[in-house]
Amino acid sequence: MKVLLTGSNGYIGRRLKQKLLEIENINLRLFVRNKKTLSSNIDKNIEIFEGNSFDKDSLKKALGGVHTAYYLIHSLNSDDYKNLDKISAQNFIDVAQECGVKRVIYLGGLGVKDENTSKHLLSRIETGEILSSSNEVQTIWIRAGVIIGSGSTSFEIIRHLTEKLPIMTTPKWVNTKAQPIGVDNVLEYLVDSLYLDYDKNLTVDIGSEQLTYKDMMLQTAKALELKRVLIPLPFLSINLSSYWLNLFTPVPFSVAKALIEGLKSEVIKQNDNAKKYFPQIQPISFFDSVKKAIKEIEENQVISRWSDNSGVIWDKDHSKEINSAIFFDRKELDISNISKEKVYKSFMSIGGNNGWFDFDFLWEIRGFIDKIIGGVGLKRGRRDQHKLRIGESLDFWKVVDIKKNERLLLYAQMKVPGTAWLEFKIENNKLIQSAYFYPKGLFGRIYWYSLIPIHYLVFNNMIKSIVKNAKK
Template sequence: MKTVLITGATGYIGRRLCHRLLAGGRYRIRLLVRNPKKVQVAVTGKVEIATGSTFAVDSLQAALNGVDTAFYLIHSMGERDDYRRLDRESAENFRSACITAGVRRIIYLGGLGVRDSASKHLLSRIETGEILSAEPERIETIWLRAGVIIGSGSASFEIVRNLAQKLPMMITPRWVRTKTQPVAIDDVLSYLEQSIELDHRGNLVVDIGGDPLSFQDMIVQAGRAMGLRRFLVPVPFLSPRLSSYWLILFTPIPYRLASALVEGLKSETVLQNDNAARYYPDIRPQSFSKAVTAAIKELEQHQVISRWCDSSGLQACDITEFDDPAGAILRDTRIIPYKNGEQQADVFRSACRLGGEHGWFRYQSLWRLRGLIDKLLGGYGLSRGRRQTGEVRVGDAIDFWKVVDIRDAKRLLLYAQMKLPGQAWLEFDVQPDQLVQTAHFLPRGVLGRLYWYSIVPLHNLVFADLARAVVRASRENPQPG
C-alpha cells in the first residue's frame, strides 16, 4: 500500500482530502502538522502523524521517508510582510526534501491567474508552483490551479452567502464583473485524489473550474439558490480599500483576507488550458448553483468538516505556543459553585456551545460592539462564528477566539484573536463542584495595562454574567443520556 503525505493537513482543503482518501481505503495516510492536537479525533487512529513543518528540515525529511506521493497544500494569505519570501523558502525546502527522500510525485493546489495581471497573493501562488516543478528530471509535479472554491466553510462561499443573505440590493465596485471559474470543493477533491494515480510522466499544469461567472453572477445565483432575489449596481468609485471594508462589515472575513481576495478579483482568473478535460475525463465539474446548494445543505445538517479559518490566525495558527496562559500577569476570575445539582459534563458542554449563533448570553450587545470595533481595526470580529453549534476541537474558531486546548469535561481554553495591546485567554476550568472561569491577560507595555484597567467595569458585568449563564444553561440543555 502506497504512503501519501498531506501537508496543510489541518487547513480547509487538507482536512477534507484526508477524509476523502481515508474513505477510499487505498493508501496509507501520513499528515505533516505543527501541532498534533489539531488533528481531528475521528482520524487520529487511522493516520500516521508526523510533527514538524517545511521550515524544520530534519522533521520534514523524516515525514517524507517512504512516501510515494506528497500533497503540498500550504500557502499564505499575506499575513506577514515577508510572506512571499517565506512561501518561496517553504516550497524550496519541500521540493529538495522530496527529491532526497525519493518521493515519486508532488501534487500542488495553486490558484488561477497569469503573471502579467496577478495580484501579489496570486503571484506568490504562481511562484510556489514554479519552484515545486523546477526539477522535472528528478521529481514529477502535478500543479492543479483553481479559482474560487465553493463549499461549506470556504472563504469565497462565506462571502457570497453572507452578501446574498444580508443585502437585497448592493452598490458594488466594477470588479464584481470580473470573470472567474468557480469550482465545487467536491470536484477539487476528486482532481486531487485522481492525481495520485494519473497516468502521466513529468510535470503537468491542470486548470480546473466550471463555467465562467462574474462575482455579480455568483451573488445573484446564490441568492436564487436560497430563494432570494438580489440586485447589484456597479459604480466606479469604490476603491479596493473601501471594497475590503465593505466586505468585512457584512461577512466573516477579516481585513487582510478581504484585501487579498479583492486584489485577486481585479484580474480575470480563467482557465488557460484544457488539461482537466483531457486527463480527467470522468470528472464533470458541477454547476455553481449545485455547488451552492450542496454547501448550504452541509451547513444546515451541521456537517462542516473544515472552514477557511481552521489554519489561519496569524501567530495563533501555530497553537503550541498559545495553549498555556501561565505567563499572564492580569486575571479576572469568577467562581460559580453548583447549587442546583449541575453536572460537570453538562457545564463543560454548555461552555463549548458559546459563540456563533448561540451567542454570549445576556450582554450580547456589548459583545457585538466589541466585535464591530475589532472588525474596523482589521480583526475577525464576532461574525466569523463557529464551525458547528455544539462541537469544538482544537484549532476551531469561535468568533474572535481560537480553541487552543480541550480536556474533555474538564477544561476549555480560548485564545483571543481580536486586536489587543497584549495577549488574552478565556479559560473554563470545569470542576466537579464548581466552574472557575478566568480571563488571562499579558499586557504589552503601558498601553496594555491602561486597556485592561479601562475595561474592568465591563468585565464586572460581562464576565460575571457569562460564568453564571454557562452554569445556568447546563441545566436547560443537559447532556443526552
C-alpha cells in the same frame, strides 16, 4: 502506496484527509506542526510526523518512503509570505527528490503572470513553478479559481454580502470573469491525481462555467430565495472595497485586501487538461455548488472553514504566558450537584449562533468596533454549534486547548492592546471561569481598567448562565 498529506488542518486538507482515509490501498501519513491540532478521533493507523517545511530534518523524516505527497502549504498569515512560500516549496521539492518521492500533487490558483497579477496569486504561481522544477519528481499542478463550498472564503464572502445587503453598490471588479468550482470537484481531481497514468509534469486548470462575480452574487441570491440589486460604482478603490468586505463579511481587512487585489485579473482556465486527463469528472454548476453548501450549513455538516487555520497561536503551550498575565478576572461556582459532562457541554457550546447569553449586544458592539479597526470581528461564528476542536475559530477567539470534561481555553484574536485569554475549567466540583490579560504599555492598562464595569456584568452573567444551561 504511502501518501503524505501536508496542510491537513486547512480548508482543503481536512476534507481531503477524509477522502483519503476511505481508500483502502494507501497508507496515509500526515505532516503537521503540532499533533494537538488533529481531531481526537483521528484514525490510529495514520502515521503522524511533526515539523514544518522550513526544517529539512523534519521533512526528511516525513517524506522518507513516501510515493506521493500532497503539497497544501502556504504562509499567507505572515507579512513576508511571498518569500517564505518560495523557501518552503524549494525545501520540499529538494527533500522529496532526495527521498525518492515519485509524485507531488499541488493545489494552486488559476491566473497568468502580467501587470495585474496580485502578490498573492503571483506567489501561488511561483510555488507551482518551483515544485515543477525537479527532473526526478513529477508534479501534478491542479489550478483552481473560486472554490465554492460550506466554509470556503469565496462562498462566505458572497453569501454574507448577498444575505445582508438587498441593494449592493459594487466596484467594477464585479464584472471580472472567473471559473468557480465546487469543493467536492476539487477533491475529486486531487484524489484521482494519485492514480493518473502519466509520468511528466502536468498543469491542470479546473473550473465549471465562466461567470462574472456579479453573476455569482445574483445566482447565490436565487439559491437563497432572495431578490438583490447590484449597482456598480467605478470609483470604489481597492482599499474602500476591502473595508466594505471587512464590515459585511467574516474576513478581516488584510484577507479582504489580498482578495480584492486578486480580482483585478481574470481567473479562467488556460488549458483543457482537466477534460483530457480526467474525463470521468464532470464539474457541477455554480448554482448547485451553492445549494449544496447552504444545505451543509443548515444541517450543521461543515467539515472545515477558511478561518480555522488562520494564525499559529495554538502551536504552543500557553501556560507560561497565562501565568505571567498581569490582570485577571476569576469567577467560581459550585457544581457538585451537576454532572461534569453537562457543565462541559454547556461551556463548549458558547458563541456563534448560540450567543454569549444576556449581554449579546455588548459582544456585538465589541465585534463591530473590532471590524472597524481591522480585526476579525464576531462574524466568523463557529463551525459546529455543539462541538469544538483545537485550532478552529470561535467568533473572535481561537480554540487553543481542550481537555474533555475538564477545560476549554480560548485565545483572543480581536484587536486588543495586549494579549488575552478566556478559560473555562472544571476542578474540585467547581466551575472556574478566568479572563487573563497581559497589557501592552500604558494604553493596555487603561483598556483593562475601563472595561471593569462591563466585565463585572458580562462575566458574572456568563458563568451563571453556563451552570443554568447545564441544569436543564
